[in-house]
Amino acid sequence: MDKNTIIGIVIVGAILIGFSVYNGKQAKEFAEANRRQDSIAAVEAAKHAPIVAPVDAPTASEIQAKSDSALVSSMGASLGTMGNALKGEESLIDLENDLIKVTISNKGGRIYSVELKDYKTFNGQPLVLFNGKNQVFSMNLFLKEAVETGKFYFTPDTDAKLITLAEGDSVKSITMRLPVADSSFVDYKYTLRKGSYMVDFQVNMVNMAGIISKQATSIDLKWEADAKQFEKGASNENNYTSVAYMHSSMEFEELSARSDEKSETVPTQVKWVAFKQQFFSSIILAEKPFSNIVVGFTKDQNPADSVLKRMHANLTIPYSAQDKGPINLQFYFGPNHFNTLSSYGHDFNKLVSIGSWIVRWINRYVVIPVFNFLGSYIASYGLIILLLTLLLKGVLMPLTWKSYLSSAKMRVLKPEVDKIGLKYPKKEDAMKKQQEVMSLYKRAGASPLGGCLPMLLQFPILIAMFQFFPSSIELRQESFLWATDLSSYDSILQLPFTIPMYGDHISLFTLLMAVALFFTSRISYAQMGDTSTQMPGMKFMMLYMMPIMMIVWFNNYSAGLSYYYFLSNMVTLGQTLIIRRFVDEEALLAKLRENVKKAPAKKSKFQQRLEDMARRQQDMKKGK
Template identity: 30%
Template sequence: MMQQNNGLDRNQLISFFIFSAVLMAFMFYFQNKQTDEAKKSPQDSKTEQKVTTAKPTNAVNITTPVNAAAIKNVTLKNELLTVEFSALGGQISSAKLNQYFAYDKKTDEHDLPLYLINKNNSSYGFQFKDKTGKVFSTKDLIFSPSVAGNSVTMTAQVSGATIQFVYTLLDQYAIDFNVKTQGLSNLVTDDKAEFNWNYSVRGMEKGRSQEQTHSEFNYAFNNYKDADYDTNGFEEPKETLNWIGVKQQFFTSVIETSNGFINSKGTQESIKEGELLKKFNFDGQIKLAGNELNQNFKWYFMPLDLPLLKSFEGKEFDTILPLGWSFIGTLNRWFFVPVYNWLTDWGIAAGWVIFLMTIVTKLVLSPVMYKQHKLSAMMKVVKPEIEEANEKFKNADPLKKQQATMEIYRKAGINQMAGCLPALVQIPIFYALFRFFPNMIDLRGKSFWFVNDLTAYDDLIKLPFNIPLIGEHISIFAIACTVVILIYTIMTSGNMQQQQQPGMPDMRIMMYIFPVTFFFFLNTSSSGLSWYYFVSNALNIFIILAIKHWILDEKKIHAMIQENKAKGPKPEGKFQKRMREMMEKAQEQQKMQEAQKRKK
């Protein structure tokens, strides 16, 4: 079963938890789990991480001498990729995406060359056991390169055995990696080889914490039928992995194997500061045939562009893009992404595309919002009766007060559950957009007004120091969104009932707290998301005014309620019946408890 990362950094997690707790008080409760960052020493975090390799042993004779003159690098290039291969270990030592650029903090633009592999941040190889039980690794061998067209053959000799890595640069973002050995069976007795990949990802986006949170393992198994992700560490002792990848916010590095990795294990470790974000270590076993390793692999260094990922049919690469699980992902893939693409095809700027997407979403939700505001108007009409019932039963059993309130609603034809529907409908939309904006590569680097990148926060207001939960900047879009949410809350909280029981909080006050807590969440989020919610809530205010002054007539609603009362109460719905039965059962239990106390 495919899962998705929660995508929350530490500051967002705290503010979002507060936000969820506020909403839980009157309707529902959310809980997101964020993995704690692994501890790392200051010295390790300030220096670029060098990947550990297996130490050469005396078990085998490495016939090629290790000296600087022998180490030669070769390069293959196409329109999309520039790949360099090192003679040391026969590995890919550099992988550059030619059509993309990395974020430059000095210029606040994406104008630096974008390398997924460079400066020793990646090391991989195969590890074998010889007949004495000693270990040797291809990482320590010196390979001789031979280039022919778009292919390079790396050859190394180990005690009479030959190991060859044949790399072929294919179309798009793929590199064929064919491994061949001859004479290896004379050295080893084990029927398995270990594949080790140590990879420290480098920051390429604005907003370290957001990109760090979006960096994780992804892998497919069960013959590409299932996919999963990992934000901490994983072990798959039973599954055969078809590919393993390390994903960043907008790019990924993937290695695929024709026969699969078994007994796989992955670990990852966050790096607090510096050029590197996270350190990933993957270990998996490869089965040998006749104690020889002859197997085909493929490397992919590619952007997380949904059409591109889908073009690799049967690979399930589109699961790497964290658009959400289950219905959330479906909503993004089949609604928001197509709507966004359709609007951008008209040549509309990204910020205005988001504006139009908001209008489209509001039009889809307009029938639900109309019912919500109609219910609000009906609640306002019966409010005097509710207050009278509260006064009448203020010293009585709370259950009786609740029953009297429900009876008033039932006679007036008011279904309280109808008020929950709009919120429930908007929950998946909120999460879908929470996934959409910071992960849509088409929005990466797109500017709008004072925002340089709609997938990152806007920091026009910079602070000279770091404030907990806020950081070193204040987002203008986050402030604007907070203001309109506060106005919307004030406009819609007038009909909410006051606290009915002593000690219970006034829900209206809690609703006013929500916009403030939401600011901390938006301040470090994608500015595209903040812009969407600003427009969405501004439209909500306009819709409320339109419904109040031009669509709904309180006099007509009052007449309708009186007509409903004259007809008699409607038959109980399933929810109302269950609520009544629960209250009656609670009353019976209370009476039994009181009777037992009297006997004592």
């Protein structure tokens, strides 16, 4: 490994250190923001708290009931028939297929909650994407005055409390009706098909042309839901919980998940909006693009709620009184599984965080197909990761060989380079020294970049794996050895306290990865030989700083990722030891010397530029 290779490693290390420091700073700011908000909340509570608390303090539901009662009093008379729908009691109806159970409420005619049947939370509870008590889905209709459909009680077209797809059924529907006038009403029709995570949502305005304001050109839609904790590592899951959307131009964007609070106004039209978490998403898709979009989230301030963030989206749907057709929307409630999302089109698969550009290409067309192929034959994902590692390292073996051989050439030529250095000891002869060194390398058939370039070619795969494993739902709740969930951290010891940036547990796979990295770095450092003395701090960086940094950084990451990096380092270690046995450095040096004798001292373009530069410098000195 030559000097250029080491410089490359130092740069990568610096990037990793910088990222680690940045994460630490973000965590500190995060904690401070929480402390300030708690303090402000406490002060505000103290300001408004009565001296003597009432015996029967009103609950949130009672406050809402009073609000609705006031709404009935103020709007009931002016709305006529529609005003009667402001009164009622909430009731729920389940619409389900083999994959999901969609609970629909007559209050607002909205989807109250969604349960994914094939998945459980980290503690074994049913996986319910959002809780209806805190879920908001409401449309603003511009009649004589603006009214929110979420305040009204719809009437279902069935008395059944459960509508399920029986054997032989391919589709089931339920319609929720909001009466507006004697023969005018708004219908919400929900349709669910067998084997699908998609719910068709159709809004029909029946005989509403004379009721909807002629000036109205759109309908405003408000959608809010809680993103609950489903995974063991809440902090890591929170880093993937955000709001994403797809422009009509099919350009994907996602709000930064590392913020405590984020809101964004989108100036262009949007095809769909998603409330995205690490492994599951809720998506609303429009037949006609949304406009006037405001999306965002706020972090939940009460950890006991098991809610990560409160998501919100305000959207506008184009519609006028003259429109006769229905408003067609769709919901996707399901897993962030790449192939599943791909099957529905609309670029839903971009919700899976597998990187961008070349990294995403590697994951999409290489890693995921190989991973799925192995998964169709092997039940243990620990073995699948092992085989995947061996396959990738086998494919990259020619690059590993080339990198080692190039480093060996530079190492055996070091005495010849030192002789040139003794020949030009003066600083003003540095250019001549460089010219002669480059001429030596060229005639010998060695390249200073020969060891670095193969490593750089492997770097995208390293990053691809870093993106793939934490986002791979296949690893979710899959156990291997002591790791109970390869998609989350493994823990062999729970600490009674939390170490900043490290956590409250000890991950064994992370420790093994760091040990493997130490030994591979030690061999690489030994290969540098005397060249290591030119960079005094390199030994500490390679042998100690990098492994320690990896322990801190990866302790809360996916166990599958740490396991992969451990295997990768062990295979690299084995490959290096095997290659070393096949490379005779004395024979290699003899061959390089023979090359120097045979090769004509032809100047390369680079060498010619160096000479021209030196000549210009000499001319400038003479001019002075």
